[in-house]
Amino acid sequence: MSLQRxxxxxxxxxxxxxxxxxxxxxxxxxxxxxxxxxxxxxLGFPSPFPALMLAAEATERVRLTTFVLNTPFYNxxxxxxDVASTDQFIDxxxxxxxxxxxxxxxxxxAQMPFPSGxxxxxxxxxxxxxxxxxxxxxxxQPRPAQPDGPPLLIAGWGDRLLRLAATHADIxxxxxxxxxxxxxxxxxxxxxxxxERLAYVRGILGDRADDVELNLLLQQVIPPSEDxxxxxxxxxxxxxxxxxxxxxxxVVTGTPxxxxxQIKERxxxxxFTYFTIMEYNMELFAPVIAALR
Numbered sequence: 104m105s106l107q108r109x110x111x112x113x114x115x116x117x118x119x120x121x122x123x124x125x126x127x128x129x130x131x132x133x134x135x136x137x138x139x140x141x142x143x144x145x146l147g148f149p150s151p152f153p154a155l156m157l158a159a160e161a162t163e164r165v166r167l168t169t170f171v172l173n174t175p176f177y178n179x180x181x182x183x184x185d186v187a188s189t190d191q192f193i194d195x196x197x198x199x200x201x202x203x204x205x206x207x208x209x210x211x212x213a214q215m216p217f218p219s220g221x222x223x224x225x226x227x228x229x230x231x232x233x234x235x236x237x238x239x240x241x242x243x244q245p246r247p248a249q250p251d252g253p254p255l256l257i258a259g260w261g262d263r264l265l266r267l268a269a270t271h272a273d274i275x276x277x278x279x280x281x282x283x284x285x286x287x288x289x290x291x292x293x294x295x296x297x298x299e300r301l302a303y304v305r306g307i308l309g310d311r312a313d314d315v316e317l318n319l320l321l322q323q324v325i326p327p328s329e330d331x332x333x334x335x336x337x338x339x340x341x342x343x344x345x346x347x348x349x350x351x352x353x354v355v356t357g358t359p360x361x362x363x364x365q366i367k368e369r370x371x372x373x374x375f376t377y378f379t380i381m382e383y384n385m386e387l388f389a390p391v392i393a394a395l396r
Contacts, residue, residue, distance in 0.1 A: 111138040112378055112392050113137060114140060125161075129157070129162055129165075135389035136396065140162065141170030145206065146209045167193060170379065171201055174227045179234065190253050202227070205286040224267060259278070260280070261281070265303060274315065274318055278320045279351070280292040319375040319379070324380055324384040
């Protein structure tokens with residue numbers, strides 16, 4: 104598969120800290136060459152919108168994204184106000200990432216019911232429809248800086264969610280696997296499983312395929328100093344995940360040059376041009392970005 108758009112690299116921030124610490128690590132991400140700074144949406148982590156506002160003050164170039172909002176937690180009309188205000192105040196650098204929510208314990212902590220997967224996707228679809236409708240209304244206030252609102256990223260794995268993403272999203276994000284029923288573990292996908300999901304999405308995208316950006320969340324970045332072949336390497340992720348990194352598209356391993364080659368191969372094989380890593384891998388992954396620029 105040929106590369107049709109330039110690479111983008113994102114880092115997902117989630118470790119709490121002081122205002123100065125948060126600002127410093129966002130500046131550092133920009134210095135290291137990342138294109139996007141994201142903020143996860145989980146209880147116990149920083150609240151996404153104020154965190155993105157602070158990131159905008161600390162940086163000049165990077166795009167800023169919610170990666171991804173636990174959409175069932177939000178009233179759609181109130182969310183639209185937060186999205187539009189944030190986009191306005193950060194000069195149109197916002198990308199809006201939405202998910203259906205998957206961690207039951209967080210719903211329990213918030214004293215909210217944990218709907219079925221189908222109901223959560225239905226809530227997400229209703230939210231997308233509300234946001235699109237409000238932002239398309241020229242009379243709506245506050246106005247987002249970007250016409251019709253920020254680019255929309257939808258992340259997920261199942262049929263209903265990916266069908267929704269293929270219909271509405273500007274960016275489709277694949278988490279590299281699927282969560283357990285309670286969200287307590289992640290089953291990392293094999294190459295064949297990921298290819299099946301991508302084929303499903305492309306079958307729905309049709310003429311939109313060239314206009315939609317594909318994102319892959321890299322779950323592991325393993326330097327050569329670590330024993331990547333340890334049998335229980337991914338036991339905390341999923342007991343039935345393949346144990347060899349080369350069998351897992353969401354894992355890169357080796358030297359920066361070797362990782363860069365793996366990124367190229369994933370782009371050519373699957374069509375990904377946007378890759379996101381976790382905050383704790385930020386410094387480790389920076390030489391990979393440099394090797395690809």
